[in-house]
Amino acid sequence: MSGDKEKVIIDTDCGVDDAQAIVIALSKQFSDTIDVIGITCCSGNVFVDQVTINVLKVLTVLGRLDIPVYKGTEKPLIPVDFDATHIHGEDGLGNVKDIPEPDPSMMQSESAVNFLTRISQEKPGNITLLAIGPLTNIALACKLQPNFGKCFKKLVIMGGNYQGIGNTALCAEFNFHFDPEAALVVLSEFTCPIIMITLEFSRNYLMPQIFLNECYGQDTACSNLLKKITTNSRQLHTDGKYGLPTDVNVHDELAAAVLVNPSIIISSEHVFATVELQGKYTRGQMVIDWRNVLKKRKNVCIIKEIDFESYKSIFRKALL
Template identity: 35%
Template sequence: MERKLVIVDCDAGIDDALALILLAGAHKLNKIQLLAVTCVNGNTNVENVVNNVFRTLQTCGLADIPVYKGAYSPLLSTESARIAATELFHGPDGFGNMFIDKPDTSKLQKEHAVHALYRMVCENPGEVSITCIGPLTNIALAIKLYPDFISKVKEFYVMGGNYTAQGNITAQAEFNFYSDPESVHIFLANNIKPHVLLPWETCMKYAVDPKWKNHVFGKIDTPEVRLMDTLHEFYLNNNKGYAIHKPCDAILAAIVLRPDMATKLIEHHADIELTGCRTRGQVVIDHLESNKPNTSTVIEYDSEIFKELLILALDPENYEGDVL
């Protein structure tokens, strides 16, 4: 079986790191080919995102994976963009300011992330799965710059938004989509390729059992686990423990590796609210079914598969199962 070609577009907060570790583990086992990581402003500014991506890849022993710097701000300078920029859930630098050293970023590619995205899908037409775990600014810019960009992509996996109007940064909006809803609208209005959406509410349905984390995850001693333990210390010190046990971006990465992990999906047409004074950034679903579906929303997923994939990614040399 040919390996799935994957590009990750991320804003490198703490759960992005675990997502990258999952995909890096599969890459090292030749289950996927991680073509590149593109960086976008979101959980922190894009300079910090670059640092965090390099730190994670170097921890995984994959310092040669190409990394590209992308958009440094949302498409529009709006009040919601200002609010999102001040929501330092992952700390000022995206990694909880837990490190005093700087990672080696000398291999940062000179090409802009948006141009790199287009070039790579043109080099591999119809073969690249793009995994989006941050705001969709880079994707929207690629769509607007290159009319044939979408046609070259195989599929999209996106973590963001909601399907019952439950939010986190506001009562109605999830952070990634709220940070740049115009980009979400551009993506949803133009995408013609398969699109798996993992919304906020689905991520909140299940939690990694703290006992399992302590007695299974906690017994593994690898550089990847030590990195995540350091980052989780920030959460524990800031009373944000749910992010340890419900790591949204990592859940999406696991679905990329095992699409059958998504046990219930609903196809519908979705857009995003741009002008509502209370609902900006909320996903709007066409319940009348007057439009053709443009997304498959994950409603349920198999948390046991997720835990198995975590064990595999964090300690591949000693893993004895067959989850991949």
């Protein structure tokens, strides 16, 4: 029964890993337990207009255009001049030419932020947010609706780092570095459990290229799509570009898997986390009070270990 399912909203800057996370969240293996009621889009990997197109492309292949898609904000709270097209391609999905363009009229006329604030009041305490892009939409909703951060069952975030080893920034993870102010707002104002997949965690789990080839070779509509859109990014790994390992980093996909099947979590730690805004080199880095020096509410749960074999099984089945 749909009333018994966990209601989920995905907030995304849909690049290659976001697309795979959406596939996991909508996988038939979790159709009895997960109900994605909307997807909100933000700028990040690519500009938000392209993000909405990318989400509609994925939903078209999955046969899930029943899920409403909402366009969000075009810029972070403080505008920046970078993106992740060097990884995801100029269109965010690997510059693949033979994917049919979706009908843009399928996008909702209501804005993402308005949808988020409205639904928070209509279904308080009943919705889980999966945030796999910069947190701009969610932060703006916090500011527009005073009790917004108190209205959700759970928030799962792919973002943040705490060891000072960044990816697109010297010391920060991309999603937090793209909009540090938004990340700070969200970590400060949400009172529900915040489950975090950090950059350090995702770097511990690499998908072997051989395994991915097996998954993408299943010859389904979904596996064929993901095989196409990941071709360029997987080649970057093979070539060792940008310091990437030979096997493939997993980011947003892990956040989706933890949401749909929390039983894969082996260990985690509750801590207080905030975000550095002023540092010349550390802007956007997440700061953890590991020793509880500040005596503040432990606002996040950092995932430290999962059953990776179970994750691989989830991923494989999601492509069928």
